[in-house]
Amino acid sequence: MIKGNLYCCLFLNEPQLQNFIMKELHVHLDGAIKPETILYFGKKRGIQLPANTVSGLLQHISYNKPLTLTQFLDKFAHYMPAIAGDRDAVRRVAYEFVGMKAREGIIYVEVRYSPHLLANCKVDPIPWGQKEGDLTPDEVVHLVNQGLQDGERDFHIKARSILCCMRHMPNWSSEVVELCKKYHNNSVVAIDLAGDELLKAETDQGHRKAYEEAERCGIHRTVHAGEVGPPSVIKEAVSLLKAERIGHGYHVMNDPVLYKELLDKRMHFETCPWSSNLTGACDPDFKKHPIIQFRKDQANYSLNTDDPLIFNSTIDTDYKIAKKYMNFTEEEFKRVNINAAQASFLPEREKNELLNKLYEAYGMAPNKS
Numbered sequence: 515m516i517k518g519n520l521y522c523c524l525f526l527n528e529p530q531l532q533n534f535i536m537k538e539l540h541v542h543l544d545g546a547i548k549p550e551t552i553l554y555f556g557k558k559r560g561i562q563l564p565a566n567t568v569s570g571l572l573q574h575i576s577y578n579k580p581l582t583l584t585q586f587l588d589k590f591a592h593y594m595p596a597i598a599g600d601r602d603a604v605r606r607v608a609y610e611f612v613g614m615k616a617r618e619g620i621i622y623v624e625v626r627y628s629p630h631l632l633a634n635c636k637v638d639p640i641p642w643g644q645k646e647g648d649l650t651p652d653e654v655v656h657l658v659n660q661g662l663q664d665g666e667r668d669f670h671i672k673a674r675s676i677l678c679c680m681r682h683m684p685n686w687s688s689e690v691v692e693l694c695k696k697y698h699n700n701s702v703v704a705i706d707l708a709g710d711e712l713l714k715a716e717t718d719q720g721h722r723k724a725y726e727e728a729e730r731c732g733i734h735r736t737v738h739a740g741e742v743g744p745p746s747v748i749k750e751a752v753s754l755l756k757a758e759r760i761g762h763g764y765h766v767m768n769d770p771v772l773y774k775e776l777l778d779k780r781m782h783f784e785t786c787p788w789s790s791n792l793t794g795a796c797d798p799d800f801k802k803h804p805i806i807q808f809r810k811d812q813a814n815y816s817l818n819t820d821d822p823l824i825f826n827s828t829i830d831t832d833y834k835i836a837k838k839y840m841n842f843t844e845e846e847f848k849r850v851n852i853n854a855a856q857a858s859f860l861p862e863r864e865k866n867e868l869l870n871k872l873y874e875a876y877g878m879a880p881n882k883s
């Protein structure tokens with residue numbers, strides 16, 4: 515919901531930067547859970563957690579200095595057993611996520627997750643060392659949809675979801691695309707491929723076939739690529755998996771020909787500045803960040819949080835980094851949000867409605883971008 519006074523209170527000073535935030539396209543549901551909710555379900559279900567206070571838990575699962583990918587992934591193992599496999603937990607996490615984003619000033623968000631990583635039945639292997647239960651990936655999607663829709667009603671913003679295939683689990687991907695089809699435009703708008711980029715999709719028929727089916731059925735497609743992996747992973751995402759957006763994509767800079775090609779195509783890059791620092795994806799010096807090149811080239815990109823629980827952040831963290839270290843101006847923040855709206859996976863009519871809200875809030879003519 516746009517406040518009437520939105521435009522006039524923009525950019526007056528740093529803390530109000532968040533009033534400007536409109537769209538977020540790259541954030542993981544399982545990386546955006548309230549610590550209180552983890553503690554609640556851990557206690558209720560008798561699941562051992564590394565601590566029983568919010569600050570104690572955050573000491574184990576969030577961090578603010580770069581770690582390796584393996585160390586980052588280990589963080590999920592600390593708390594996912596408290597949430598996965600529990601109907602109330604899955605639904606509540608989705609609901610609370612919408613509230614969290616509404617409070618950050620977001621009016622449209624696409625949140626992504628692997629339905630298999632929240633299930634404990636009809637999933638092989640059963641994740642997080644859980645015992646077999648009766649929550650299937652299909653029901654997980656149903657519950658997340660309910661949580662998101664209840665959140666939309668109560669917090670007055672729009673939330674859609676993207677279902678993730680996992681690079682190391684090509685045997686899950688055919689079900690992921692079937693779930694995208696079943697729940698298409700009932701909260702679910704797209705398919706994603708997440709996980710270790712060094713496991714190439716071309717070697718895994720499972721992902722390739724899922725993306726072919728997604729394209730055939732009009733399901734939108736994004737792929738995590740070029741975050742820590744080389745430009746060839748981005749090339750593969752675009753040519754083989756027919757990605758319409760790239761998750762991160764920083765290492766496209768190492769292949770100037772590919773970069774030029776994607777600039778010409780207006781490929782959208784879902785960038786996450788603070789995340790890219792903590793995962794070691796980019797040089798820790800923000801002044802050398804690829805986003806600066808994207809900005810100079812007026813590339814098509816957005817700013818996103820990725821995993822705010824683990825990075826102990828909000829979208830404001832990323833906007834402040836862009837402002838402080840990357841010289842972002844009011845015009846660039848507007849452009850980034852309009853890019854995000856145009857690259858969203860909403861049906862055309864809804865996309866235009868959101869774009870018009872942005873143009874109005876930014877005091878721009880409707881046809882200007």
Ligand SMILES: [Zn+2]
Nearest residue numbers: 542738761820
């Ligand atoms: Zn991500």
